[in-house]
Amino acid sequence: MIYELKTPVSDEDIKKLRIGDVIYLTGDIVTGRDDVHHRAVLQNKEVPYDLKGKAIFHAGPIMRKNDDGSYKVVSVGPTTSMRMESCEAQFLEKTGVKIIIGKGGMGPKTTQGCIDNCAVHTIYPGGCAVVAAESVNKVIDVEWLDLGMPEALWHLDVNRFGPLIVSIDTEGGNLIDDNKKLFNERKEPIIERITEKLDFLE
Amino acid sequence: MDKNNELSDLLSRFICYSSAHLPDDVYGKLKEMQQVENEGFAATIYDAMFENMKKADELKRPSCQDTGIIQFFVKAGTKFPYLDELEQSLVEAVKIATDKAPLRHNAVEVFDEKNTGTNIGTRVPWIDWELVPGSDSIEVYLYMAGGGCSLPGFAKVLMPLEGYGGVVKAVFDQMTSYGVNACPPCLVGIGIAGSAEVAAKLSKKALLREVGSHNPNPRARMMEEEMEKGLNEIGLGPGGLRGKMSVMGVNIEQAARHPATLAVGMSTACWAHRRGHIRINGDLSYDFISSKGVEL
Ligand code: SF4
Numbered sequence: 026m027i028y029e030l031k032t033p034v035s036d037e038d039i040k041k042l043r044i045g046d047v048i049y050l051t052g053d054i055v056t057g058r059d060d061v062h063h064r065a066v067l068q069n070k071e072v073p074y075d076l077k078g079k080a081i082f083h084a085g086p087i088m089r090k091n092d093d094g095s096y097k098v099v100s101v102g103p104t105t106s107m108r109m110e111s112c113e114a115q116f117l118e119k120t121g122v123k124i125i126i127g128k129g130g131m132g133p134k135t136t137q138g139c140i141d142n143c144a145v146h147t148i149y150p151g152g153c154a155v156v157a158a159e160s161v162n163k164v165i166d167v168e169w170l171d172l173g174m175p176e177a178l179w180h181l182d183v184n185r186f187g188p189l190i191v192s193i194d195t196e197g198g199n200l201i202d203d204n205k206k207l208f209n210e211r212k213e214p215i216i217e218r219i220t221e222k223l224d225f226l227e
Numbered sequence: 228m229d230k231n232n233e234l235s236d237l238l239s240r241f242i243c244y245s246s247a248h249l250p251d252d253v254y255g256k257l258k259e260m261q262q263v264e265n266e267g268f269a270a271t272i273y274d275a276m277f278e279n280m281k282k283a284d285e286l287k288r289p290s291c292q293d294t295g296i297i298q299f300f301v302k303a304g305t306k307f308p309y310l311d312e313l314e315q316s317l318v319e320a321v322k323i324a325t326d327k328a329p330l331r332h333n334a335v336e337v338f339d340e341k342n343t344g345t346n347i348g349t350r351v352p353w354i355d356w357e358l359v360p361g362s363d364s365i366e367v368y369l370y371m372a373g374g375g376c377s378l379p380g381f382a383k384v385l386m387p388l389e390g391y392g393g394v395v396k397a398v399f400d401q402m403t404s405y406g407v408n409a410c411p412p413c414l415v416g417i418g419i420a421g422s423a424e425v426a427a428k429l430s431k432k433a434l435l436r437e438v439g440s441h442n443p444n445p446r447a448r449m450m451e452e453e454m455e456k457g458l459n460e461i462g463l464g465p466g467g468l469r470g471k472m473s474v475m476g477v478n479i480e481q482a483a484r485h486p487a488t489l490a491v492g493m494s495t496a497c498w499a500h501r502r503g504h505i506r507i508n509g510d511l512s513y514d515f516i517s518s519k520g521v522e523l
Contacts, residue, residue, distance in 0.1 A: 099288050152410045156282055188275070201467055204467060205403060211460065212399050226387065
C-alpha cells in the first residue's frame, strides 16, 4: 500500500502501516545520527525541538550557507541506521518520534521500541541524495551545529519525501531481518558449490 | 597561474566532477542491471538511482551526500616534472574541491574526536604511491571512501587448510550481514596474500579496476566469475530489498603468500562507486580515463 502522510502523524496513521508499505511524507523532520543520539540519550540532554509525531532522518547532509545566513541543502541521503541500534528505542521514548528514516535495517531493540512507542522504521533509497534534497522545501533552522555539519540536528521542511519503504512496523515485522534470513538460507549451498571448484592447494 | 597551482586546480576539477558523476564502466553496468531488475522495489530503486544521476549532473552536485574520506592511488612517473610538489597539490586540490563541489566534511581526528571541517587530517587525504621508472606522466586514481561502503571491509588471516573456500565463506558471510548497508549493488574487491595488511590494501586496489575487467590468472578469473554468479543468486537487490542481483562484479588481486598463511581482505564499493582515473602528462595535458571525452 502507498500512503501520503503529513507531520505530525497520529498513532492511527502509524498502526495501519505494514512492512513493505510505502510512505510519501510531507511536513517537518529533523536529521540526526550518531552524535545526536549520543547527546539526547546517553548524555540525556534536552532535544531542542518538539519531535512528537515527527520523523528523524538518519542523515548527514551537505549544506551550503547562503549570504543571508540561511542554509540550502545540496545533498542529503540516508546513512546506515544500524549504527543507532543501541539507543534508538530510548530516543523514540524520549522524543515521541513516529517515523525513523534511514537505510539498511535495524535490530531487535529498535523493533521492540517501535512496538512500545507505536513507531516505524523506513528505508529511503541509499545514495539518492540529490533527489532527496529536491524534496526539501527549506531548511527551517539548525541546532547542535557544534557537532559539525553532518552531525548537526537540521530541521527541514519536506514535500512528498519518499519512497519511504516501511521496514519495521508496530507488530514486530522486520523486512530486512526477513530478507537476511532468506539470504543466509540461499548462501550455504552456493558456498559449497563454489568451494568444490576452488580446490587449488597441491 | 603557475604550474603547481594549475596542477592543483586541474586535480580539484577532477574531484568535483567525480563527486557528481559515476565512471563510464559503472554507469554502463548499472544500465545493464536495470534491465534485469525490473520488478518490485528493485525497479523503483533503480529508477531513483538513475533520476539521482540525472539530477546530480544537471545541478552539478555530489550525487551522494557522503563524499567519503578522499583517497588517492598514484602511479607516479619518476620523471614527472612536478613530482616534488605532487603531494601538496593533491592536498590543495582536496581543499579547493571541499569548498567548490562542495564535499561533506568527513575527516574526524582520532583521539581528539573533532571534525577538521576541511577533509584534511592526519594522513588524510590518504595517498598511496607507486613509482613508474622513466615516465614523465602520472596516473591518479581517486576513491571516495564513504562510511556505508567502507563498513563491510575486513581482513583476516586464514589457515591454509581452510583453502580458497575459506575466502569465499568469509566474503559471503560479510556480504549477507553488512552488505545491505553498503548500498548494493556493490563491486566487491578481494585481496589474497600472506598477511592482513597486504590483503586489505590489494582489496582496495581491486576496486580500482574497471567493472567487467578480469584478473589475468585463469584460476583467479574463474573464482571472480563464480563468486559474482553466486552472490547474484543470493539476490540482495538494490539496498538489500531483494532482487535478482547483488553485485556489479567481483575483482580479485593477489600477492604471493607465506606457505603457512592465507590472508583475505575485502573492500566493497557501493553502487555510487565514485572512482576517478586520470592520466596527467608533463605538460599538464590530460586524459580523463574514467569519463571518456569529458573536459575538466
Ligand atoms: S554506501 Fe555509497 S551510496 Fe550509500 S550512502 Fe554511502 S557513499 Fe552513498
